[in-house]
Amino acid sequence: MRQKFNLPLQPSQVKEGVSCRLCVNECKIPEGERGLCGLRENFKGCLRGADSQKGSLEFYFDSLPTNCVASWVCPGCSEAGFPEFSYRLGPEYGYKNLAVFYNGCSFNCLFCQNYHFRETLTSLPQKFISPQQLVEVIDDKTSCICYFGRDPACQLPHSILTSKLALKNKKGRILRICWETNGFLSKNLLKEMVEISLVSGGCIKFDLKAYTESLHIALTGVSNRQIMENFKEVVRYIDKRRPPFY
């Protein structure tokens, strides 16, 4: 299936390849080839493609309340977080969510619900959006950002940078930052991501595909060991939630 889209079948691990450590695959990419996600390649010994300044993504607005998977607990759609993190005690009618849909994924799921993303990645992405460009679309009625997609993990530095810029520019307005991910994240960036979400009143949503490692490998092509470690780490932050959350 991936061959049809000109994507690698496995993360490359050649000794002399260029390293990318943005997700647990930790590809070592040979000259002229791409990492498993298809977002970056080894071009003459350097990584080329998506990076912290160049996001391969689509974005759009969703009116609140949305169908976000955390809608039953989040300040945008429930009574949680009012008044510090929500304009309304209940669904935040009249406001909207900036949905940022990142291209590329670190898994190779048997039943991928987004398989069509591979059509945009038959070659290295050519069109990019910078953090500054994304921040410029945020207006007074945007009260949250959701980073999701295929999976946002392979472009985490871009979403972290966008979040920092957006929070710096929010001028007293509410702006929650949320991520929805398969959890296959670099441990180094996990803390920064969770802390941004925590201080802004946002949520981290983990899409755990399976509990048993062998089943996870069968469904996605990769082990879930680091995902479970990451999940444990994120769960530790639950105690740091203070009222107005409950």
Ligand code: SF4
């Ligand atoms: S982000 Fe992409 S290139 Fe980097 S390690 Fe993960 S799959 Fe490989």
Ligand code: SF4
């Ligand atoms: S992005 Fe976050 S705050 Fe906004 S609707 Fe989704 S889960 Fe709720």
Ligand code: SF4
């Ligand atoms: S994690 Fe989601 S987008 Fe990625 S391969 Fe699996 S189903 Fe598809």
